[in-house]
């Protein structure tokens with residue numbers, strides 16, 4: 001009798017485990033059956049911006065899709081007061097201290113560098129952020145020229161956000177003569 005007890009104990013625990021998992025499974029089923037229509041949540045991509053070239057720049061870029069429109073909001077902190085160019089660069093790679101690992105301007109349409117919305121411009125030519133005395137600044141842009149998470153040529157996911165030391169003059173080729181890269185963030189799909 002005593003010999004059998006441990007085995008019986010194991011069997012009992014197994015039974016208990018099985019019944020717990022069955023109970024959990026049926027709970028899930030019940031929850032899934034509760035008829036809240038599944039509204040697909042808005043697609044989002046984000047980039048956490050960190051320092052490059054010995055700056056202490058920090059910030060966040062958020063892309064939010066609404067229909068075929070994508071709104072980008074970028075906020076930065078700890079930047080020097082003045083005008084700073086911000087672009088989407090080819091690669092979401094911020095591994096090099098100078099930010100050059102992010103490559104050149106993201107330019108899937110193969111056109112000249114320029115000012116957003118005027119003539120030719122790269123799909124990465126976001127523009128300039130004005131940073132105040134408190135070291136913060138922001139920029140918003142809404143467009144139907146980008147996509148989020150589609151894997152197409154115009155998908156922003158996997159690209160990089162770069163903040164520059166200087167202003168974009170919107171004319172110098174290939175990148176607006178905006179100077180050193182002082183902030184970098186890789187754009188990733190938000191779950």
Ligand SMILES: [Cu+2]
Nearest residue numbers: 086087162164
């Ligand atoms: Cu740039």
Ligand SMILES: [Zn+2]
Nearest residue numbers: 105113122125
């Ligand atoms: Zn450009």
